[in-house]
Amino acid sequence: MKLVFAGTPEVAVPALDALLASGRHEVAAVVTRPDAPAGRGRRLVASPVAQRAEEAGIEVLKPARPRDEDFLARLREIAPDCCPVVAYGALLPKVALDIPARGWVNLHFSLLPAWRGAAPVQHSLMAGDQVTGASTFLIEEGLDSGPVYGVVTEDVRPTDTSGDLLTRLAFAGAGLLAATMDGIEDGTLQAVPQPVEGITLAPKIQVEDAHVDFAAPALRVDRVVRGCTPAPGAWTVFRGERLKLIQVTPLPDRTDLAPGELSVGKNNVYSGTGSYAVELLWVQPQGKKPMKAADWARGVRIAPGERLGA
Numbered sequence: 001m002k003l004v005f006a007g008t009p010e011v012a013v014p015a016l017d018a019l020l021a022s023g024r025h026e027v028a029a030v031v032t033r034p035d036a037p038a039g040r041g042r043r044l045v046a047s048p049v050a051q052r053a054e055e056a057g058i059e060v061l062k063p064a065r066p067r068d069e070d071f072l073a074r075l076r077e078i079a080p081d082c083c084p085v086v087a088y089g090a091l092l093p094k095v096a097l098d099i100p101a102r103g104w105v106n107l108h109f110s111l112l113p114a115w116r117g118a119a120p121v122q123h124s125l126m127a128g129d130q131v132t133g134a135s136t137f138l139i140e141e142g143l144d145s146g147p148v149y150g151v152v153t154e155d156v157r158p159t160d161t162s163g164d165l166l167t168r169l170a171f172a173g174a175g176l177l178a179a180t181m182d183g184i185e186d187g188t189l190q191a192v193p194q195p196v197e198g199i200t201l202a203p204k205i206q207v208e209d210a211h212v213d214f215a216a217p218a219l220r221v222d223r224v225v226r227g228c229t230p231a232p233g234a235w236t237v238f239r240g241e242r243l244k245l246i247q248v249t250p251l252p253d254r255t256d257l258a259p260g261e262l263s264v265g266k267n268n269v270y271s272g273t274g275s276y277a278v279e280l281l282w283v284q285p286q287g288k289k290p291m292k293a294a295d296w297a298r299g300v301r302i303a304p305g306e307r308l309g310a
């Protein structure tokens with residue numbers, strides 16, 4: 001088939017690579033979000049998908065909006081059979097959805113109908129799922145509601161962050177997307193409607209969602225930290241300033257600390273929660289680089305009875 005691939009961030013690059021490597025289909029062009037400011041100088045930088053496409057000598061389309069007439073006209077000229085999508089980052093209007101003969105097929109990082117929306121991996125971790133995965137489905141106008149072509153499952157490991165899990169899913173999902181294109185082309189795959197039960201939503205994680213409540217149980221604290229790492233970053237407040245929490249570990253045997261109460265050992269820092277304690281392993285004070293929690297504690301000289309939280 002002739003394909004136009006749509007994607008933007010680094011997590012979409014493995015899928016593009018898999019389609020380029022398959023040799024079975026022609027990736028005629030790539031659609032990605034416009035260049036965005038990055039770094040201290042805030043200069044405009046092309047997306048990771050755009051950079052990879054340019055390296056491969058593929059035409060790159062960067063519409064400000066996917067309903068722009070110039071973009072739609074070019075897409076019609078290319079006349080793709082199918083448009084595979086991974087984390088493109090913009091809503092596709094019906095006029096664009098109708099152009100490829102076999103539609104737009106999205107790789108979504110959850111086992112649909114669970115976790116429809118922008119942040120499925122973060123929500124899966126924060127909810128304590130033990131198994132997650134990726135799905136390919138035919139895009140329709142509803143939110144991640146189209147019929148599913150295929151799935152791949154992935155166990156959630158006890159120390160996974162959303163970054164860890166998303167990286168594994170990006171590579172597992174890349175193979176799934178390539179196989180889905182093959183199955184659509186040879187007619188061996190038929191999309192199956194999603195169940196009406198088991199629908200959960202995964203909206204974008206806001207900064208306030210990443211605020212750690214130390215009155216919650218230790219497992220919840222751990223899940224929020226892992227689910228919000230690396231972005232947007234879990235946080236609490238210490239002495240009136242924001243403190244990012246990068247890694248903690250629950251300690252079921254320690255129950256002597258009140259929620260948020262800090263205890264400092266020679267090379268360890270502990271905090272109470274609503275159940276048992278957690279050990280703080282890595283933190284990032286406001287305006288500073290990530291550091292071991294023990295180094296942070298030595299620098300701020302925590303007094304007996306001091307607590308994390310507002």
